[in-house]
Amino acid sequence: MSAEELADRQTETRTVRDALRDGIREEMLADDRVFVMGQDEEDGGSFEVTAGLHDEFGFDRVRNTPISEAAQVGAGVGAAATGIRPLVNLSFSDFIGVCFDQVMNQAGKLRYMFGGASNVPLTIRAIEGAGLNAAAQHSGTVHSLVAHLPGIKAVAPGTPAAAKGLMKSAIRSEDPVVFFENKTIYERRGPVPTDEAFTVPLGEATVERAGDDVTIVATQRLLGEAIAAASDVDDVSVEVLDPRSLYPLDTEAIADSVKKTGRLVVADESPLSYGFHAEIVTRVLEDAFWSLDAPVQRVGVPDTPIPFAPSQEDEVVPDADDVRRAIRRTI
Amino acid sequence: MLLIREFENRVRDRFADDEIPGFVHLSQGQEAVAVGACGALAEADYVTSTHRAHGHSLAKGLDPEQLLAELYGKEPGQSNGRGGSMHVADLEEGMLGAQPIVGASVPLGTGAGITAQVTGADWCGLAFCGDGSVAAGQVHEAINLAATWTLPVVYVIENNGYSEGMTHDEQHNIDDLAAMAASYGIPGEIVDGQDVEAVHETVSAARERALSGEGPTLVEAKTYRYRGHFEGDEEPYRSEAEVDEWMAERDPIENYVEVLAEREELEGDELTEMRADVEAVVDAAVRFARDADEPAPEAAYDDIFVDPAPDVQRHRNRMKKDGGVSR
Ligand SMILES: Cc1ncc(C[n+]2csc(CCOP(=O)(O)OP(=O)(O)O)c2C)c(N)n1
Ligand SMILES: [Mg+2]
16 A cells, blocks of 8 residues: 555554455454355365454355355355355466356346346455466466456455455445455565554555656566566666556556656566556556657566466566566666 | 375475475375276276376376476476476377366366267277366266267266365265266266276276267266375364274275285285385486476477467567667
């Protein structure tokens, strides 16, 4: 969160993992319609994000599901439409392929098709990202696919504060939200407001590092890489934004920054073609075209599945060096 | 079975020492299912597997040195290090691929059955899947399709009682998964997965059925995994006593050694010699994998397509460019 946002608040240092859990737990305490389900969820789910919640809330609130993603999401839609607020854990985001109908055709379209007759207050958690040598089917970043779908909101926080604040907003949202977590930043630490009323609204970006010469819009793991790269290039003043929400997207914050800097780098771990990068760039072209002083630069995965061999994973997965080179190319 | 056991002992140790990257899922305890089933197949038959694929791969005849190199992410691995433990494949040996997307092995096996049927081939497909996978929709769709089209496929559910940390009862409302065969109108066979000869016999009969045009069979092998779901799993969901009991009472290797000894088919030093041979093979595999070259980083851009798309290189070249962008 920006220094401004944090200025008047009491904060504590939390990891992304703990912040997510805090957010879920607070919403479960506040609203007993919140219902958590997923594979091994009673045991904390993948990467132990929900550890302890089954002990605290019991089987009525936290349940293991069989390996049935289509049922998890489809039934999540049905349960959401009939009065509860499911939080469905899909675990690795690559598994969304198994239940894409339930995301695209059910969660995304139900309300619209039925003339607004029912809300779908469903949150789906999905864990993205390369870097653990988990190979092609456990390392993907698929949020561009999902943010593309009409009727679906999507978030992908890069800090503990955003993780907690957005989790609370996602669970409270009357609309379906897919909540993307990056598996390599669960241990990332940062200040989180202690005030229980704290949330991050869907659709608000934040300036994580202020600067004047280049704007970097960076998500998830690459937010950290972008901040590192920004500190590296001490002759250039770099502003780094975390969009936090992918959809709705805070166009204004991004365009305002580019109007100031005149230069744009977009860093996101999605495959480069037809995705998040293109959306950010297009919105900037629409709203800040005349402010641009240099060609925009994209940092992402060059349209490959993620390879297993460490030497190859390092090759295709972007890091701070790639961001640094992108900054240089705008100068 | 000895080879699988010993190979995975090495994988366990090399993984613990950080020599093997990523995630590995060991099949120790389940060797008789892999060996009994693959032993019933011909070389031309195709096998599809799961995230727990080392046993199936070795039993289907994959080279242990290459397999370990693949697990190390090295160039001479079956997939040149691009797949690793969870994506082992070797089509020449009839290994159509490990599939860590739970359930996905089953439609792929059905697909092999379609090829066999429409080309009039004399081979069949065999799909391994876990008990947990049976909760996935694509498993049912694929078996139903094979049943409806009378495809030459054998489905082998390895029921080891757990999916990750979840027990059978948390996922299924029936005791025997083979009972589902009735809903597809095909035979369902339950077999003791710790008894290699029983598995062999059951799968042989199922294969024969498949090849004689009578369609698929669903085999449920009751078995047990000794190690955690993945290496590093703390296993809070089961007791050490339970694991010990299976190892002591139901070990597929020890029990078969006894059977063979009783029949006087294993004599003198034969077992000792076999163990020594296996040790030598896996030691050589470790040396081979360690010494093997890493794949070239740029090879990460190969094999995305048969006919490469220029977009990939375009993206890469732009990202690697150092200087400013010309006007
Ligand atoms: C579609 C999908 N959902 C979830 C997972 C995570 N996952 C990997 S293995 C596994 C358990 C599989 O259990 P089972 O089929 O019984 O095989 P076993 O591990 O016992 O060999 C799960 C849930 C996955 N890989 N793919
Ligand atoms: Mg199992």
